[in-house]
Amino acid sequence: MNCQKYLSLGTLLVAWAVVFAVQAKPHAAARSNSRLSQSNSAKPQSPELAEANELISQVIKLYGDRKYKEALPLAKRALEIREKALSPDDQLVRNAQVNLAEIYIALRKYQDADSPLDRAIKSYKNANPDDVRVGDLLERKAIVEYAKGYLGKAESAYEESLRIKEKAFGAGSPKTAQLLLSLGEFHQLTGNDEKSAAFYRRLISATEKRSGPDHNEQLIDAIARYLCALGKLKKQEEADKWQARLSSLQGAATPPAGDSSGTDAFQKGGVLNGKAISMPKPFYPPEARSARASGVVVVQVWIDESGNVLRACAVAGASQLRRVSELAAYSSKFSPTKLSGQPIKVTGVITYNFVRQ
Numbered sequence: 001m002n003c004q005k006y007l008s009l010g011t012l013l014v015a016w017a018v019v020f021a022v023q024a025k026p027h028a029a030a031r032s033n034s035r036l037s038q039s040n041s042a043k044p045q046s047p048e049l050a051e052a053n054e055l056i057s058q059v060i061k062l063y064g065d066r067k068y069k070e071a072l073p074l075a076k077r078a079l080e081i082r083e084k085a086l087s088p089d090d091q092l093v094r095n096a097q098v099n100l101a102e103i104y105i106a107l108r109k110y111q112d113a114d115s116p117l118d119r120a121i122k123s124y125k126n127a128n129p130d131d132v133r134v135g136d137l138l139e140r141k142a143i144v145e146y147a148k149g150y151l152g153k154a155e156s157a158y159e160e161s162l163r164i165k166e167k168a169f170g171a172g173s174p175k176t177a178q179l180l181l182s183l184g185e186f187h188q189l190t191g192n193d194e195k196s197a198a199f200y201r202r203l204i205s206a207t208e209k210r211s212g213p214d215h216n217e218q219l220i221d222a223i224a225r226y227l228c229a230l231g232k233l234k235k236q237e238e239a240d241k242w243q244a245r246l247s248s249l250q251g252a253a254t255p256p257a258g259d260s261s262g263t264d265a266f267q268k269g270g271v272l273n274g275k276a277i278s279m280p281k282p283f284y285p286p287e288a289r290s291a292r293a294s295g296v297v298v299v300q301v302w303i304d305e306s307g308n309v310l311r312a313c314a315v316a317g318a319s320q321l322r323r324v325s326e327l328a329a330y331s332s333k334f335s336p337t338k339l340s341g342q343p344i345k346v347t348g349v350i351t352y353n354f355v356r357q
Helices: 009-023 028-041 047-064 068-085 091-106 110-127 132-148 151-169 174-189 193-208 215-233 236-253 286-291 319-330
Strands: 267-271 276-278 295-303 309-316 337-339 342-344 346-354
Touching: 047 068, 047 091, 068 091, 091 110, 091 132, 110 132, 132 151, 132 174, 151 174, 174 193, 174 215, 174 319, 193 215, 215 236, 215 309, 267 337, 286 319, 295 319, 309 319, 319 346
Parallel strands: 267 346
Antiparallel strands: 295 309, 295 346, 337 342
């Protein structure tokens, strides 16, 4: 297990942003570029625009193959051509701007992603400030600002996106729920437990308004996140109420012993440090140094079939050390756990030992 590398708080913020960006679904505008190019290919167009369309097709192929460095110069050239030939608010220009921003995000060049992303947002807002595509791009903007360490800007982008999505789709829609989850995680990992709890509580309400095959699993996840926040706020009476409901839901979702088919329930895995492929050690924060905090921090983690951390909650240890431990947990990677030869989701704990500095 490689656990010798220490991560600064800034690096941990970037790492978490990368995890979130990778787990997010591909952007709608980026997905639609090939269709737009094909639909315009039948129309009379200049040789330059035809070249841009061909470049965009190559960009999408390279992006899908994760060849981001190779895609970058082509995306730049396609945007340059379209911006010279078309108006700033042309849809093809917007698409090219978003493509370039997404490639920069994939390359972790967050400063470079700013300009094309901001231009696309401004263009959509000029036409309609409440366009849902503005909300989509603001989510990406939030991730970029978070990765750069501009937490206030990230929060503002998330909240504006939430306002747009709630207005367009309603309080109980999956799109709204995803943003409530993002804001809950954002405040959890930036240390604002009151706001984190408030957004996770709203996530529960949004999830309760929906139905479907994944409803029970999503509700369990939302309540577990809310319980994590309540624990940090020491709201024991409220936590006990929600813990009882969570236990009831988990009981309904538990499969027969040895059978993992037809359920997304997490199997219990105990202490998971030994299963880590990569487990960066967290930074020792200034507030911990001032308080002379030390000792073991225990973080409960929920891990998917590929060994990625889906959720983390520090459940024991000095309060000054919990947030950086959660951030480090999100950056960890584990060997997949298998049951009857099939990879499964697992939950357990990992521990970090802090020496007073």
